[in-house]
Amino acid sequence: MDSLLGSAVSAVQANAVKPLYALPTAVRRRLAGAPIQIDGNTLDPEVQLLLRADGLLPSTTKSDVATARAHLRTACKLVAGNPRELHRVTELTVRGADGQLGARLYVPKDAGRGLLVFLHGGGWVVGDLDTHDCLCRALADEAGIRILSVDYRLAPEAPAPTAAEDAIAAFTWAVDHAEDLGVDPALVAVGGDSAGGNLAAVVAQQCVSRDLPRPALQVLLYPGLDLVHRRPSRDLFPDGFIITEHDIIWYRDHYTPDPGVRPDPLVSPILAPDLTGLAPTYIATGGFDPLRDDGNEYADALKSAGVEVTHICHRGLTHGFMNLLAVPGAVQEARAHLTDHLRAVLR
Template identity: 35%
Template sequence: MKKFNDQIPPEIESFLTELNKNPQPPQETLSVNERREGYLYIRSWAGESESVYKIEDVLIQTNGRNIKVRAYIPTKETVPILIYFHGGIFALGDLETHDIPLRSLANASNCIILAVDYRRAPEFKFPAPLEDAWEVLNWSAENGSSLGGDTTRIGVGGDSAGGNIATVLSRWSRDKKGPNIKLQVLIYPMLDALGSSKSFQDYDEGYFMTSKGLLSGYDYYLTESDDRKHEDISPFWSKDLSRLPPAFILTAQFDPLRDEGETYALKLREAGTDAFNIRYSGMIHGFFQFGDIIPQGKTAIEETASILRMFLY
């Protein structure tokens, strides 16, 4: 059994030890459907489902397809909007996997959370999720008031692969002169399809999400001809990070993605974009969704909510 780092807190060590009692095949060796079923199971780790003032599913019709968006509306008052893209390595997550934490985030932030059911890999390859994100952003700027949203105060965010989508969308909106985005919320984002950082090697296995498991998401998402350093695939390698919305980047100490998120925050600051990073000591990838078994998950939701109130109010 893996000997855990001395800095691992007891609740994380207990969690990982319990997982190790029933070892599973490597994630990347499973079928997409098997991995989706497993990912949906972790919803049970999120805790109790909070009541929200109103939850409404909306279908956005565009270019011959429908994009489903779930609106978590915390109040009858007019409030800011956060467009949120779920994680799951571009292939596994959906509206249900993230339902419980987003209910809590809507209530704690007093913002409308628009959760986007974007097209997933491998059925839909790059850039399908980005195209869906762009359509939802423009719809929100034009129609968000119908849900009680203040369309002058829009943020974008997401965890893991969703953080990738959110930050690419921010640059698209800058370059295409799209809606004004007030804030990026990037929760342990996937930013480098090459997995070139030191933490990608240091925490490659044994800490719940493996480096190979993460890279397999890019395998689902991309074709062999796609350039993995393209800025729409790997925002980490973007050449111009100036004039972007302020960014809040949350990272976890024992996450393969830690270094790319923290270095990206530094690159944003060097380009003149406001960016700040909070590293959660002792935490692992995914903990934002594990609030029932890892208390810091709930703390992270509260802290993210405070950032939303700070920048969108």
């Protein structure tokens, strides 16, 4: 069995994950090993297989920034599958907090008048338009909406709150230029995964506090929302589930070299004193994510503030599951739930 797993891993390293998931279901289950159960949740066997395939993904141990960025680009290519064909994908620039930012507009074949301004994950340090290209294509195609992916500035070159200010500026640019983008300004949403979910939450809050146009929806995918406090899920899943405790600290220290900025809601939006009046919210968390409790707690706080919230905790999934486009089963079901919601709200 180990030799079969080794052969599958070799194929995956050369050709992405397709060969691994082409194996019969019964074989995949045996390769995944005994079920992993923590905190009352059972890890999805398809994701468990991905994690068990030793050497499948580049090491997540963070050393220097350039290496970490290269690792994420490689990892995303391995798990993304084939990119969706869309009606049009256009490179453009949008307004940032201090000059222009690169961006990419995804237009599906059957595009409605809605737009999601998407802010990629990567701990505010890694990630770019290309690492999340396949995800944005899939969301645009399945939801039938336009996606505007924004290449905000990264740390450590641009520490906090630069990324947050870029995100706010880019979102307001999208609303101002909605007609040029072919969308209804009342149907412009903001969203992102992980660090991008943090930035999307900041945008939704600051649009209220700064009296800016508010998003039609905020989409927070397994967001990291608090750079000050740690919650129990970080102790439950410190290693072995896509993102590690070491990763979280490494990202935090690069994004906020000055610890004094960490309590600011521009950096830790869960610490905002008032959440009333925020946009309707979609929050997706993973049961095996060290950042799970951030999203779960924020969903509860938003509900208490009277915000309309759709919160799904995908109990068998890890951090980063939306990017695992080539993984069947629960990952695809999670994405379908998201795109159904986007279609319902923005179409």
